[in-house]
Amino acid sequence: MLRCCHRTLSRSLHQRVLGMLLMLWLILALAVAGCEEKKSSGGGGGNASGPPPEQVAGPGKVKKVASKDEKAAKVLRQLNNYLLGITAQGGAPADLAAAKEALKLYNQVSWMNDPWGAPYVYKKTGDNTFEVYSSGPDGQEGTADDMRVEEQ
Numbered sequence: 001m002l003r004c005c006h007r008t009l010s011r012s013l014h015q016r017v018l019g020m021l022l023m024l025w026l027i028l029a030l031a032v033a034g035c036e037e038k039k040s041s042g043g044g045g046g047n048a049s050g051p052p053p054e055q056v057a058g059p060g061k062v063k064k065v066a067s068k069d070e071k072a073a074k075v076l077r078q079l080n081n082y083l084l085g086i087t088a089q090g091g092a093p094a095d096l097a098a099a100k101e102a103l104k105l106y107n108q109v110s111w112m113n114d115p116w117g118a119p120y121v122y123k124k125t126g127d128n129t130f131e132v133y134s135s136g137p138d139g140q141e142g143t144a145d146d147m148r149v150e151e152q
Contacts, residue, residue: 092130
């Protein structure tokens with residue numbers, strides 16, 4: 001039993017509450033990203049070298065996004081952070097199918113595609129670690145245009 005707000009909650013109820021809070025956070029993050037995209041979509045070709053690297057916090061690690069497409073980078077960071085939350089509750093999903101199920105269970109949305117229409121790539125790299133990335137405009141994994149959340 002856990003004490004929360006002067007009441008005792010069962011562990012499963014507490015996990016459901018945490019899941020709902022994570023879902024609300026993701027919806028808010030996507031809404032903010034959509035508003036920012038509308039503000040910045042007014043003409044112009046953009047920066048040829050891509051956006052400056054941004055810091056993303058993860059459990060015990062600092063991540064850095066180095067990408068050329070700001071919209072894909074935002075979604076990639078959100079997916080990465082959301083999967084970090086799922087991992088913290090019970091280990092990294094084993095494969096793409098398990099990651100999709102985890103996202104459906106906690107988020108009530110299906111796996112998202114990158115801006116070029118391909119699904120984001122998910123690979124489990126350890127018991128509690130994973131990698132999620134886009135294969136980029138060419139759709140080929142392992143090429144220079146892949147977009148990843150990288151270790152600093």
